[in-house]
Amino acid sequence: MWHGLEEFLPICLASPRQHGGGQNFQDAIAVWVEEAEEESKLLKRATGYLHDDLTWLALQPPAQVKEQPKFVLHEPAPPPGEKLRRLLESGAEAAAREEKLMAIWVKKLHEELVAADAPVLLKLQGSLDPDRAVLLLVGSTRTSTLKRYLTLFRQWRLWLGEVKLRLPPGRPIDLVDHLMARRDEPCGRTVPEALLKAIAWMEKVAEFPSEERATFGRLAWAAKDKLAEQLAEGAPLTKRAPRYPSYLLAQMEAVVLDNGQTVGWRIWTWAKLLKIWGSLRWSDLQAIIPAELAMVEGRLVTILRKTKTSGPTRRVKELPVVISERAFLVDYRWLETGFALLKQFAGYKRDYLLPRLGANGVLEDKLATYADAMVATAGILANCLKLPSQVLGFWTEHSERSVLPTGLSLLNVQPADKDLLGRWKPEGSDIYARSFAGRVARLQAQFAQVARAPDRYVELDEREIGHELQLWLVERARMTSDAAAVIIEPLVLQWKNAPLHQPYGLLDVPPLENNPAPVPPSVASDSDGGSEGDPATVAAKKARVHERVANYVVVELPGAKFRLRKAGRYGCWMGRRRLFRNSVDFLDS
DNA sequence: AATTCACAGGGTTATAAGCG
């Protein structure tokens, strides 16, 4: 068996040379991959044969770990978890959770490095606390990423050991074979890429000399591209999460305002509306720190510091979130009412927004996870909004995030403006200054105005939602079309025709703020910390000003003035302070 | 000569689906 494989591989290796003589590299790879596909029966059988062993191995701690104990043996007892304890004491449950997970995965990383006999281990030998040292190797990689890198790398390492009888790093040619073995399983189209990245990351961390790495050179990368292309053929299109129809938004407001309803559900429904009006992800919502959430002049404002698009390693460090006084369909007071409930019934100190919602609507003083949110969503939809049980799985935790953007794009709102909401598309232009809140309020008002109108169903193209639901029921819930139609029909009628109550609150759409009057030159040069030169050049510069787009903003804080410059034409300005007293867009040369 | 722009490609992370 092994011999057969070893002989097979050099044949593989030879193909590109035969065909590729004077051609370009890409073609050679393509030919090679295709040929290998036909001829890879043997390899296929080998992996098939080994498959059970591999999965079995995956469940076991790697055997090699014990064979190389030189440095595991000297280890002192694991650290007492001092940091963890402090975090928990200060109410940072979410941070503590992250910390714990990180510790687990750092340990696994360490094991993996040992199993791969990584050169970097030599450097760690003197360390009293090797896990701490390994943590430094991780750098700013997040736990979820680290986790995935490790699982993928580990599959590669085990395969390499079994099929090629080699230790990492392995050769590029081995990696190509591994990729093809995965392709034959088959695997999803994003897997080859993920695998390459994971292996490249690990090789870097392990500090294998770069010429010895399996990801060295273009070979494996080119093969990856080719395979990904093959796998993408005929792959199903990706779907967007379904929207909530606007009628349900109105119902949610009623739930929040309903004194007879259980408090836990009122608070979670409030949070749902928050997600909708702020276009927030679940993780965005949960990253809100209650102590930093405030009502300012009728608007709920906060700053997100750790989200998918913000955080220490991101260009955008902090994202402002604004839910304005115009974000409502029927009664604007849902916002303050829910907020008050949250403070009253979940006022304990913590670093996440929502506590877990127990079975009968009781709030527990514990971090709610994604799974908890799914359960709560089902509860709200069934118990509070009275939706039939069969449709519960249709909406996901991402559904809230598509309500406003979809609606606004149907209303022909400029993408640049629309993108302010929850940063659906962060490349868009955005202005992190005073005008942010105003612009967002305007968008929310625009949506609300249409969603309130009698022809909302048509204007927001909500028939599409019913249509999607129909497909979903047939496909996922295995219903006949007729059975699905029976469930959907009354719902759609309601979404379409049920009248909303008389709205209570501000109904107008505030006018678009024009660029404020130009700042006097003195202010501008003031903040720049120097004069701009003699009057002639200033005038010359000014002449050119008008053809260009504003690319900085002047911000006045109580003690200082700053000029924040954009990164590029569509770059963003970022202030670290929470609220700007005063700031002005400025046309610059 | 310096900026800006568009784009590609490498790298990272959150969410959804699947499974025991």
Next chain:
DNA sequence: CGCTTATAACCCTGTGAATT
């Protein structure tokens, strides 16, 4: 439910051409 796996969505940087 709790875990793993798959995948979309996102970020960052370099590059070379275009513009100022």
